[in-house]
Amino acid sequence: MNKFKFIKNYFVWIVILVFFVLFSLHSLLNHWNFSTHAWDLGIYDQQTWLYGHFHSVFNTVRGLNLLSDHFGLILYPISLIYLIYPHAETMLIIQALLVVLSAYPLWAIAKHYIKSDLFSLTIVFLFLSSWGIQAAIDFDFHLATISVFFYAYFVYFMWRKKWYWAGIFALLSVISKEDMPIYLAFTSLTFLVLELFNHGKKEKIQSIKIQSIFLIFSLLFFVLISWIMNRIHTVANFNYFSFSHFGKDYPEMLKNIFFHPINFLNKLYDQFITNPLKKSTFLLYLQGFSWLPLFAPQMYLALIPFLLIKFASDRDALWGLNGQYSVLGMFILSLATIYAVKNLQKIKYFSKLCISLLSIILIIVAIKVNIINVSFWQTVSLEKWQSAQQYQGLNSLIKQIPDDASVGTQDQIVPHLSSRDKIYLIKCIYCSLDSQIKYDYLLLDTRFNIIFNPSVGGDIQPIIKELLSQKTYENGGNYSLISKDEQENYSTYLFKNNQTKQNEIFSYYSDL
Numbered sequence: 001m002n003k004f005k006f007i008k009n010y011f012v013w014i015v016i017l018v019f020f021v022l023f024s025l026h027s028l029l030n031h032w033n034f035s036t037h038a039w040d041l042g043i044y045d046q047q048t049w050l051y052g053h054f055h056s057v058f059n060t061v062r063g064l065n066l067l068s069d070h071f072g073l074i075l076y077p078i079s080l081i082y083l084i085y086p087h088a089e090t091m092l093i094i095q096a097l098l099v100v101l102s103a104y105p106l107w108a109i110a111k112h113y114i115k116s117d118l119f120s121l122t123i124v125f126l127f128l129s130s131w132g133i134q135a136a137i138d139f140d141f142h143l144a145t146i147s148v149f150f151y152a153y154f155v156y157f158m159w160r161k162k163w164y165w166a167g168i169f170a171l172l173s174v175i176s177k178e179d180m181p182i183y184l185a186f187t188s189l190t191f192l193v194l195e196l197f198n199h200g201k202k203e204k205i206q207s208i209k210i211q212s213i214f215l216i217f218s219l220l221f222f223v224l225i226s227w228i229m230n231r232i233h234t235v236a237n238f239n240y241f242s243f244s245h246f247g248k249d250y251p252e253m254l255k256n257i258f259f260h261p262i263n264f265l266n267k268l269y270d271q272f273i274t275n276p277l278k279k280s281t282f283l284l285y286l287q288g289f290s291w292l293p294l295f296a297p298q299m300y301l302a303l304i305p306f307l308l309i310k311f312a313s314d315r316d317a318l319w320g321l322n323g324q325y326s327v328l329g330m331f332i333l334s335l336a337t338i339y340a341v342k343n344l345q346k347i348k349y350f351s352k353l354c355i356s357l358l359s360i361i362l363i364i365v366a367i368k369v370n371i372i373n374v375s376f377w378q379t380v381s382l383e384k385w386q387s388a389q390q391y392q393g394l395n396s397l398i399k400q401i402p403d404d405a406s407v408g409t410q411d412q413i414v415p416h417l418s419s420r421d422k423i424y425l426i427k428c429i430y431c432s433l434d435s436q437i438k439y440d441y442l443l444l445d446t447r448f449n450i451i452f453n454p455s456v457g458g459d460i461q462p463i464i465k466e467l468l469s470q471k472t473y474e475n476g477g478n479y480s481l482i483s484k485d486e487q488e489n490y491s492t493y494l495f496k497n498n499q500t501k502q503n504e505i506f507s508y509y510s511d512l
Contacts, residue, residue: 012104015121015125019103019128020096023099023100023137024096027092027095027096028089028092029385030138030140030379031088031092031416032391034448035412036088036412037415038411038412038425039061039425040141041088042423043061043418044143045087045415046061048075048078048082048091049082051075051082052079052080052083055421061425067228068229068232071225072143072175074172074176075143087419096137098145098146098149099128099327102127102151103124105159106123106331107124109159110123113338114342115352118355118359119356122362122363125366126288126366129370129371130288131288132285135324136324144177145324147180148327148331150176151169151180151328151331153169154170154172155187155335157169158188158191161207166214170218174225178229185222188211188215188218189301191211192211194298195207196208243312253308268307268308268311271311271312272311278311281319281320285329285330288365288366289336290361292341293336293337296338299335302336305328306326310325344358394413398443401440401443403420405441407420407422407442408426408443409423409426409443410448412445412448413443417443424439442481
């Protein structure tokens with residue numbers, strides 16, 4: 001009996017621990033093999049370091065006040081950990097931990113509604129093995145990924161009607177990323193609608209009042225955050241969340257959703273059927289949950305922000321499987337799967353045995369869709385550990401750069417040096433940088449792509465060849481570390497004319 005009690009109450013933490021180890025190792029091995037990047041790990045690593053050390057909020061990797069790009073005040077409390085271990089690895093482990101802990105609310109809700117230990121564990125497995133989670137963990141680090149933790153516990157405490165704690169996690173959610181208030185608004189509206197069908201007038205009225213407050217709170221915070229970001233706006237940044245098909249701005253889009261729902265759904269449907277990439281992505285996500293979310297109309301409202309941001313955004317980079325913008329959607333689809341089975345329980349002959357059989361089927365399908373022949377799970381291997389050894393020379397040069405020195409380097413090297421006041425990506429076409437920037441060290445590795453702006457003047461290839469042929473602080477093999485005293489003029493030259501357009505990029509895969 002004690003063994004069964006352990007399985008019922010604690011085995012979920014073993015499952016969560018296993019995924020935490022896998023996610024952490026995947027991220028760390030990518031990083032140690034120089035497969036992480038300045039965007040976004042380097043950006044957030046430096047920003048967290050700046051917050052923790054109370055330095056300027058200006059992010060030199062991105063070239064702006066980062067709050068004008070993503071509203072990530074949540075990095076302030078995270079930065080306290082940086083006082084202990086200020087390295088990019090810290091961000092990767094924190095991200096893995098927050099993602100796996102987001103599975104617990106799903107387990108608790110499933111256990112309450114379905115009364116099946118097997119199904120509760122199945123939901124955890126479906127969520128953590130999903131394509132959306134894989135893509136996010138593989139994509140270095142992002143606020144969009146860690147925000148699922150705060151959203152998950154907001155949902156959990158809203159569901160339990162623990163309003164105080166729901167309020168705390170609502171606040172943590174809205175400061176984790178600028179689009180989170182929209183998710184909270186639609187989730188609050190979902191709970192409000194579900195409450196209308198509950199019994200008990202006194203409790204119902206109280207819940208509806210509080211859920212309405214959360215809805216208004218979320219919308220007001222969205223307006224406030226948008227205003228703040230516009231006030232500190234420093235450069236023309238990407239609008240990740242523009243939906244020209246549904247309205248010229250957010251108020252018009254929300255108006256169309258609520259007051260013209262049929263027209264809105266028709267446009268959303270048109271957006272799906274006219275784009276094969278969106279369809280294939282959406283279908284693969286649903287296959288991971290065996291299509292059950294379709295049978296949970298209770299969650300349709302909560303899914304609207306995910307459908308908009310992932311599939312209806314003007315930014316086509318969001319439409320595919322890659323990237324970090326599907327994590328919240330995976331949580332909502334997991335929640336929808338719980339409600340779908342809850343709905344199936346109303347069928348007369350849908351017994352506990354049926355739930356057990358369904359759980360087994362869900363696991364088998366998820367393994368087939370999300371695990372078998374998927375490269376994500378193959379990265380945690382002996383070969384990955386061994387391949388990291390080839391960068392020993394480069395790591396030795398990185399260690400020789402003082403912590404207070406300013407550095408210019410390449411995309412893959414930036415996250416290994418970004419826990420400092422000044423770190424620059426050579427060359428970032430989207431960054432706003434002073435053309436007269438000077439830095440103390442230039443670190444280049446010819447195994448990585450070197451991107452420069454051809455409009456700087458002249459042919460950049462001979463410049464780089466001459467740069468690397470000069471006497472260096474230390475060189476060997478494929479890499480060179482040049483100090484400011486030796487090549488100061490070149491450091492100024494390479495950072496000029498940084499307002500180039502994307503189609504003007506000159507990529508030079510050096511073989512020097």
